[in-house]
Amino acid sequence: MITHACATPRRWQPDELDLLQQVAEQLALTLYQAELHQQLQAANQELERISNTDALTQIANRRYFDRSLAQEWQRAQREQMPLALILCDIDFFKQYNDTYGHPAGDVCITAVAQVLQGCLHRSGDCLARYGGEEFAVILPHTDQMGAETMARKMQRAIAALNLPHAAHPTAQRITLSFGLAMALPQTGLSPQDLLSRADQALYQAKQTGRNRVCLAPALGELTA
Numbered sequence: 001m002i003t004h005a006c007a008t009p010r011r012w013q014p015d016e017l018d019l020l021q022q023v024a025e026q027l028a029l030t031l032y033q034a035e036l037h038q039q040l041q042a043a044n045q046e047l048e049r050i051s052n053t054d055a056l057t058q059i060a061n062r063r064y065f066d067r068s069l070a071q072e073w074q075r076a077q078r079e080q081m082p083l084a085l086i087l088c089d090i091d092f093f094k095q096y097n098d099t100y101g102h103p104a105g106d107v108c109i110t111a112v113a114q115v116l117q118g119c120l121h122r123s124g125d126c127l128a129r130y131g132g133e134e135f136a137v138i139l140p141h142t143d144q145m146g147a148e149t150m151a152r153k154m155q156r157a158i159a160a161l162n163l164p165h166a167a168h169p170t171a172q173r174i175t176l177s178f179g180l181a182m183a184l185p186q187t188g189l190s191p192q193d194l195l196s197r198a199d200q201a202l203y204q205a206k207q208t209g210r211n212r213v214c215l216a217p218a219l220g221e222l223t224a
Contacts, residue, residue, distance in 0.1 A: 065128035
């Protein structure tokens with residue numbers, strides 16, 4: 001800190017110098033505390049990001065998915081807008097690991113995650129690693145047709161990836177099965193209902209041949 005008497009020359013008295021020294025020290029302490037606060041905020045933000053991110057794929061993890069689904073459900077209920085959910089997983093992934101090894105399996109999961117993430121362009125859409133080789137996609141303000149369009153887009157993107165899978169009994173490359181569900185959130189329904197329907201649709205996709213998209217009936221229509 002610099003103090004200057006502009007009008008006339010003056011001799012600073014000891015008590016004035018002491019006051020100026022105290023002010024300078026207080027300013028320095030305030031600036032130091034502000035810098036520490038900024039560093040703490042940045043550290044907390046990084047910890048929050050890490051706690052919400054899957055370590056392998058660097059997309060959202062299950063913890064973040066669960067919280068986001070609950071939040072989007074409440075928002076959709078307030079706004080009376082549809083909410084869609086896609087569950088998908090890599091077909092015959094155990095056979096892939098058995099053939100290529102678990103490190104290659106991790107590379108495969110990461111590549112699939114990147115491809116799926118590249119299909120999403122709206123800020124509210126959320127892709128998460130749901131567990132193992134399974135992924136979940138939350139699509140706010142999206143009806144069944146929109147969800148199916150997104151799933152087909154993801155299916156084509158995975159096909160374009162053309163990642164070899166010698167143990168795949170039909171495609172000889174990595175494929176995914178997709179289960180879709182859509183809800184018009186209302187009293188008597190919950191996010192778990194939507195999740196359960198998407199899981200049933202995914203099971204149907206896998207039971208009927210895999211590498212396909214299956215849709216569950218819309219929840220809102222069933223209870224209307």
